Amino acid sequence: MTVIQLMNRPEWLWQYHRAIPSLLRAGGPVLDEILRQLQVHGWGEQDIFAVHLSLEEALVNAIKHGNRSDPHKTVTIRCSLSARKFLVEIADQGQGFDPNAIPDPTDPEHIESPTGRGLMLMRTFMTKVEFNAKGNAVRMEKEKSPSEERTDKPAET
Amino acid sequence: MRRQPLTQFESIAVRKKGDVAIVELMHPRAVDPADVALLRKELSALVEDGRAAKLIINLHRVQFLPSAVINVLVVMEKKARQQGGGIRLCRLRPEIEEVLKITGLDKWFKLDVDEELALAAWGRQGS
Numbered sequence: 001m002t003v004i005q006l007m008n009r010p011e012w013l014w015q016y017h018r019a020i021p022s023l024l025r026a027g028g029p030v031l032d033e034i035l036r037q038l039q040v041h042g043w044g045e046q047d048i049f050a051v052h053l054s055l056e057e058a059l060v061n062a063i064k065h066g067n068r069s070d071p072h073k074t075v076t077i078r079c080s081l082s083a084r085k086f087l088v089e090i091a092d093q094g095q096g097f098d099p100n101a102i103p104d105p106t107d108p109e110h111i112e113s114p115t116g117r118g119l120m121l122m123r124t125f126m127t128k129v130e131f132n133a134k135g136n137a138v139r140m141e142k143e144k145s146p147s148e149e150r151t152d153k154p155a156e157t
Numbered sequence: 158m159r160r161q162p163l164t165q166f167e168s169i170a171v172r173k174k175g176d177v178a179i180v181e182l183m184h185p186r187a188v189d190p191a192d193v194a195l196l197r198k199e200l201s202a203l204v205e206d207g208r209a210a211k212l213i214i215n216l217h218r219v220q221f222l223p224s225a226v227i228n229v230l231v232v233m234e235k236k237a238r239q240q241g242g243g244i245r246l247c248r249l250r251p252e253i254e255e256v257l258k259i260t261g262l263d264k265w266f267k268l269d270v271d272e273e274l275a276l277a278a279w280g281r282q283g284s
Contacts, residue, residue: 024190049252056188056223064190106261112231117260118224124259 012080013041019074022067022092027059030077034088037081043144050125051086051142057118058090058138066092066136086142096135168196171203177279178209179272186221193225200233210242213275217248222256234266243267245275 014037020026034055038048059075067073079088103109105116123129128141170181180203187193203209214230216222234244247269249257257263269275 024188046252053221053223053256056221060188060223060225111261111265112235114228117227120260121224121256 009080011082011085013083014081015079017076017078019076021071022063022069022073022075023071024060024063027056027063027075031055031059034079038086041081041083043086044147046147047142047145051088054122054126054129054140054142055088055090057122058088058140061118061138062090062092062094062136065097066094068094084144086144087139089137089139091132091137094136096132098135099131166199166202168192169199169203171209173209174276176209177211177213177276178203179213179215179276181215181217182219185218186223187226188221188223190225193223193229196226197229197232200229201236204233204236204240207240210237210240211279212237212242212244213269213272213279214244214246215248215272216246216250216253219253220250222253224260227256227260227262231262231265245269245278247271247275 016030016034016037018030020030031052035048035052038051043051059077062075063069067075073093075093076091077088079086081087099119102116102119103113105111105113105120110116119129122138122140125142126140127143128139130139131137132139168183168187170183172179180200182196184192184196187196204212212233230244230246237243245267246257248271249268254263254268257266257268267275267278269278
């Protein structure tokens with residue numbers, strides 16, 4: 001299923017699309033709005049922390065490593081939020097990279113390397129993380145954790 | 158080069174207790190590259206000129222630890238270790254501790270509950 005097909009599904013309660021210049025401070029308001037919407041739609045603190053950390057890392061990757069902070073290039077953020085799922089795609093205009101070529105940052109040989117930790121955190125905190133073939137767009141999904149489900153729904157019989 | 162007085166740092170607050178420097182990170186969420194660069198510069202000023210090799214970094218203010226800040230701490234730990242010391246981290250929020258565990262750095266750094274226990278641990282290691 002393509003991102004556009006996914007974004008067009010009817011269950012989304014809130015959708016958002018922005019293109020920002022390659023400046024890290026430009027990502028702040030976008031991030032703030034996404035986190036606010038997660039709160040408004042009843043998502044819990046742990047899930048919001050997970051999305052927050054993953055978005056920060058993905059935005060830094062796109063702006064600094066993807067677009068190399070080139071102010072003529074933009075980063076596009078598209079996201080959709082349902083009662084149980086958050087979906088986001090962050091795309092830059094850089095050359096892309098091969099995520100499978102990034103060394104394991106927990107390997108003692110690479111522990112001092114500055115690369116790989118952000119990607120590892122994204123993969124751990126999100127339910128699913130995928131890159132396009134070029135490696136300049138990441139799609140991340142987060143399913144609401146069962147522990148953060150509201151308990152006021154009717155019991156199943 | 159003129160030494161920056163311990164009281165003139167912005168991103169960190171430093172106190173000395175014997176030969177141990179107790180450092181508080183002041184920014185709850187240093188995500189802006191300028192904040193990260195300042196932190197790197199100030200910790201370097203502390204470690205690289207030999208003023209402090211044994212450090213305790215108190216993270217009680219830190220709500221958010223992005224990989225850029227983790228990278229700074231990893232580099233500083235190595236520099237401190239090369240000078241016969243190292244970095245002990247204390248007062249971590251559970252989610253920060255989880256971030257360090259995920260990235261395998263809970264073994265790279267020494268983690269303590271609070272400053273008192275971190276100081277006692279430095280005391281046991283001797284000089």
